[in-house]
Amino acid sequence: MSSEPAIRCKGIGKAFQLYAHQNDQLKQILFGLWKTFYKEKWVLHDMTFTVEKGGRVGILGRNGAGKTTLLQIICGITMPTKGEFEVKGRIAPILALGSGFDGLLTGRENARIGAAILGLSRREVDECIEDIAAFADIGPFFEQPMRTYSMGMIARVAFAICAHAKADVLIVDEALSVGDEIFQRKCEKYIADFSRTGTILMVSHDLDFLENLCDRILWLEQGVVKEIGEPKRIIADYRAAMLAEEAQAAGAA
Numbered sequence: 001m002s003s004e005p006a007i008r009c010k011g012i013g014k015a016f017q018l019y020a021h022q023n024d025q026l027k028q029i030l031f032g033l034w035k036t037f038y039k040e041k042w043v044l045h046d047m048t049f050t051v052e053k054g055g056r057v058g059i060l061g062r063n064g065a066g067k068t069t070l071l072q073i074i075c076g077i078t079m080p081t082k083g084e085f086e087v088k089g090r091i092a093p094i095l096a097l098g099s100g101f102d103g104l105l106t107g108r109e110n111a112r113i114g115a116a117i118l119g120l121s122r123r124e125v126d127e128c129i130e131d132i133a134a135f136a137d138i139g140p141f142f143e144q145p146m147r148t149y150s151m152g153m154i155a156r157v158a159f160a161i162c163a164h165a166k167a168d169v170l171i172v173d174e175a176l177s178v179g180d181e182i183f184q185r186k187c188e189k190y191i192a193d194f195s196r197t198g199t200i201l202m203v204s205h206d207l208d209f210l211e212n213l214c215d216r217i218l219w220l221e222q223g224v225v226k227e228i229g230e231p232k233r234i235i236a237d238y239r240a241a242m243l244a245e246e247a248q249a250a251g252a253a
């Protein structure tokens, strides 16, 4: 691992705008200079951390802690409200798998467009399109419009594109929960192989997988970094906190 940062987040904060009524959004556009028609909901606060080149950082935390929002910021899907961040190198964002696909286009057509969006040249797309098809392994469906696909098939194509993006940084959000066991194994193997050379930032609720893969864990609690450091210790602390909470809830019931 190099000491050069691949991902650098400094003072990242994120607030969503919540509108109580449907027409408040229009009012905000028309009269927003004079009055505010939304409430702010802060979901990330002052997040500062670095992932070194070649680092493998896992993010854990309970539902709603802000994990996906953080990854979306780092991938440029949503903007932070405060702070700044920098990513060095090409990103393969394995999150919200398949949400950008056009249902009227075939898997092959979507794969070509997706690979180009991730930064591959036309020649590189030509070179790897059959490998993408083989990785997705959905047979003749690859030539069918994607509106005919199951969720698992969509995830297969999306993951296959990311796996061939020649990425420097892999950002993964719970992608392994989609797809059957064979596909999950394939993805796990790909991530493990990638981790030998690339940088990984990964959200998962699979604590054993994170412990095996990562060299650091970031525990996110209500939008704040609660702990960051050695996987074994932090996962043990996290498990203990979950057990304590469960015991408390059982006692209160």
Ligand SMILES: Nc1ncnc2c1ncn2[C@@H]1O[C@H](COP(=O)(O)OP(=O)(O)OP(=O)(O)O)[C@@H](O)[C@H]1O
Residues within 6 Å of the ligand: 016, 017, 041, 043, 061, 062, 063, 064, 065, 066, 067, 068, 069, 070
């Ligand atoms: N577009 C949005 N508008 C308003 N609130 C949002 C929006 N997206 C997410 N949130 C809120 O932000 C908080 C963090 O959500 P996020 O999806 O990042 O959590 P998470 O840690 O990934 O959760 P999970 O483990 O359940 O996937 C939650 O309270 C969620 O309701």
